[in-house]
Amino acid sequence: MNGCRAKGSWVADEKDTVHYSGAAGGWGSVRGMTEVLARERPTPAALDTLRRQNKPGGFMCVSCAWGKPKHPHPFEFCENGAKATLWEMTSRRCTPEFFAQHTVTELRDWKDYDLEHQGRLTHPMRYDRATDKYVPCAWDEAFAAIGTELKRLDPKSTVFYASGRASLETSYLYALFARMYGHNNLPDSSNMCHETTSVALKKAIGSPVGTCVLEDLEKCDAIFFFGHNTGSNAPRLLHPLQEAVKRGVQIVTFNPIRETGLERFKNPQSPVEMLTGKETEISSLYLQVKAGGDIAAIMGMIKHVLSTEERRWREDKRHVLDVDFLAQHTTGFETVKAHAEQLSWEEIERESGLARADLEKAADVYIAAERTIFMYGMGLTQHVHGSDNLTTLVDLALLKGSIGREGAGISPIRGHSNVQGQRTVGISEKPELVPLDRMAEQFAFDPPRDTGLNTVDACEKIISGEVKAFIGLGGNFVRAIPEQVKMEQAWQSMRLTVQIATKLNRSHLINGEVAYLLPCLGRSERDMQVTGAQAVTMEDSLSCIHGSQGNGHPASDHLKSEVAIVCGMAKATLPPNPKARWDDWTADYGLIRDLIEESYPEMFADFNARVFTPGGFYKGNAARERIWKTESGKAEFTVPTSLSALGLGDKEGRWRLMTLRSNDQFNTTIYGYSDRLRGIEGTRDIVLMHPDDIAAAGLAEGQVVSLASDADDGEHRQVDGLTVTPYLLPRGCIGAYYPETNPLVPLWYHDEASKTPASKGVPVRIVT
Incomplete structure (x- = not known):
């Protein structure tokens, strides 16, 4: 199969599979950045921006949300962070002349990469249905028309979506605009990835976010990873991981795919490592759990910890458990203990796909460590029983009092650079999470109190015709969501669609009237x-707030800031209100920060004075202080409802599909066709399978197949043209790229508590 083999020597246990034999980082990372540099031909200011990236007083990366240190490296950016900056600061321009040459219908056949490769959008555009083209318009014309349309609609029939990149200032005003207009329909990208975190952690420990700070990584003794591709999705995290390994920290990884970044790392900022080829082995134990098998794996560790506690207490009166913590700070321990004890190792091994000996070895690392950090990504959150994944992980952490201590805690690794912050300042469909009484007094209005629409709810009501307008503050909503075919058909029945963006993407080509x-x-x-x-x-x-100031020349003199656009729409839509000073807020963002401080005084005291605090300023976390804002007032043990996180069980011919990101993308943004860290080059139209599964299914490497939904709901969902590619996965599990395989995810197939789409365990069939 041309274009999909990695260069380099084969590794013994990867014989006859596509793989990458090098380390994360190193010269490969440098080459990856160089390729994007050549493609995008960024403006001269780009190199100075990279120099200032993620540093106090500088520019905060638009890529992942990993923390920024007080004392940064000389180059405090990773390969993907550099790609994101170079992508934004490209010299390419997508002008009105481009749109005059292409109909919207024609552009729908373009690939994601080709659309964004046209460069930065330069002018406000209006869709002209008669010609099926975008035509330029004036800003005042756009604001007036949007305001006119919104005033004609029932506010509750509209949706204001926010991607995770908009600033705190923009997000606060966007949420205020929605509520002053009359709705809480404020879904954001968190609904598609880490909403499970917000729901499950809130229930178990009273905090909707993780409890760790960056300094905890300097004090821990062990780190457990679950369901995260760190090398591609948060590469700057590899630096503290490497430092932790060098001081003796044990890192245990549970992931269906062997991801290079959690296997070995070569620091691009170390001349010695770059010149000598020296690399650091990251994971001391790497366990390829089956997709959906994490609950069983964690319960296996809990079972072993409990049996070790019993044996040690019996033999020499020593505790493994933190019995004082359990008695003072938790509830429900005995119920989880009884559940673990009645589970058989046979069923744990069957559901996890892992051997008892390996799970006991992992648990022994936890038992030996005084301070343990648990980190996870969407491999845990994007399942039908994703909330059970997280509460069971909390159960494990609570056994030894690993929450609310220095060097220990639970730490979700989020994607978008401000997706957590948006929820902090009011982007939420849940009115109980927003200080509405305080805001009502601030702005002299009566905020809506009903629960709004999250992403899944919004999609359902777009399909039913109940949603009439959609405003998108960044992102690529139509491409990122499940049920894409049905959604694109329904989307065009809406009255109004507005997209705020820097580059062209598919969502801009599926329009309302x-x-x-x-x-x-x-x-x-x-x-x-x-x-x-x-x-x-x-x-x-990690709950730290950072200031950011750009220094590049705008891509066009016709651009407006996100704040100015939100304020322009609000001013054109809402009746006059002397306390809604949209023009003043556009002129001075410090005034917006004053508003945020007034609404959230506990977290944002002296906000303006602390904007550029080195390392950011910590907004606080009650669970870190062992103050449990749960129903019981304690940290809560929770018995999982199932040993499998999947929504549908196995049956003959059914595969567990995991949707994946490549090394050359960030969410729906495709920088290129190199998934270097998996050894895949030149294509995204593939399906990864274990070599033995390929043989057992009667397939062959290089064969082109289709994937079809096997969700037992009678709906036809299919993605064609995928090349069979051998890869070391657990048997019965397959992998394919997101967003290309999003059409296979049913809209109803989501976490039961949070409605996060269950994209890491999609039931599919292989069609030849």
């Missing part, structure tokens, strides 16, 4: 308003 495409400044660009250059802020996944 009235549609606008509004280009905004990128975070890397200088944001000049009436009072001067503006800074914005965002929250990382």
Whole structure:
């Protein structure tokens, strides 16, 4: 099969599979950045922006949400962070002339990469249905038309979506606009990835976010990883992991796929490692759990910890468990203990796909460690029983008091750079999470109190015709969601669609009757308003707030900031209100931060004075202080409802599909066709399978197949043209790229508690 073999020597246990024999980082990372540099031909300011990236007083990366250190490296960016910056600061321009040459219908046949490769959008555009083309329009015209349409609609028939990149300032005003207009329909990208975290952790420990800070990685004795591809999705995390390994920290990884970044790392900032080829082995134990098998794996570890506690206490009166913590701070321990004890090792091994000896070895690492951190990604959250994944992981952590201590805790690894922060300042469909009484007084209005629409709810009501308007603050919603075919058909029945963006993507080509495409400044660009250059802020996944100030020249003189666009729409839509000072807020973002501080005084005290605090300022976390804001007032043990996180069980001919990101993408943004860390080059149209599964299914490497839904609901969902590619996966599990295989995910197939799409365990059949 041309284009899919990695260069380099074969590794013994990877014979006859596609793989990457090098380390994460190293010269491969440098080459990856160089290739994007050559493709995008960024503006001269890009190199200076990279120099300032993720540093105090500088520019905060638009890629992942990993924390920013107080004392940064000389180059505090990773391969994907550099790609994101170079992608934003490209010299390519997508102008009105481009749209004059292409109909929207024609552009729908273009690949994601080709659409975004046209470069930065330069002018506000209006969709002209008669010609099926976008045509330029004035900003005032766009705002007036959007305002007119929104005023004609029932506010509750509209949806205001936010991707995870918009700043705290923009997000706060966007949520305020929605509520002053009259709805809480504020889904965001968290609904598609880590909403399970917000629901499950809130239930178990009273905090919707993780409990760790960056310094905990310097004090821990063990780290457990679940369901995360760190090498591609949060590469800067590899630096503290490497430092931890060098001081003796044991890292145990549970992941269906052997991801290079959690196997070995070569630091691109170390001349010695770059010149000598020296690399660091990251995981001391790497267990390829079956997709959906994490609950069983964690319960196996809990079972072994409990049996070891019993044996040690019996033999020499020593505790493994933190019995004082359990008695003072938790509830439900005995119920989980009884559940673990009645589970058989046979069923644990069957559901996890792992041997008892390996699970006991992993549990022994936890038993030996005084301070343990548990980190996870969407491999845990994107399952029908994803919430059970997380509460069971909390159960394991609670056994030894590993929450609310230095060097220990639970730490979700989030994707978008401010997705956690948006929820902090009001982007939420759940009114109970927002200080509505305080905001009602601030702005002299009566906020809606009913629960709004999350992503799945919004999609359902778009299909039913109940949603009439959609405003997208960034992102690529139509491409990112499940049930794409049905959604694209229904989307065009809406009255109004508005997309705020920096580059062209597929969501801009599926339009309502009235549609606008509004280009905004990128975070890397200088944001000049009436009072001067503006800074914005965002929250990382470790709950620290960072300031960011771009220095690049805007891609076009016709761009507006996200703040200015939100304020422009709000001003054109809402009746006059002396406390809604949209023009003043556009002119001075410091005023917006004052509003945020007034709404959230506990987290944002002295906000403006702390914007550029080195390492960010910590907003606080009650669970870290062992203050449990749960129903019981204690950390809660929870018995999982199932040993499998899947929504549908196995049957003959059914495969467990995991949707994957490549090394050359960030969410739906495709930078290129190199998945270097998996050894796949030149294509995204593949399906990864274990070599023995290929043989058993009567298939052959290089054969082109289709994947069809096997969700037992009678719906036809199919993705064609995928090349069979051998890869070391657990038997019965297959992998394919997101968003290309999103059409296979039913809209109803989601976590039961959070409605996060269950994209890591999709039931499919292989069609030849």
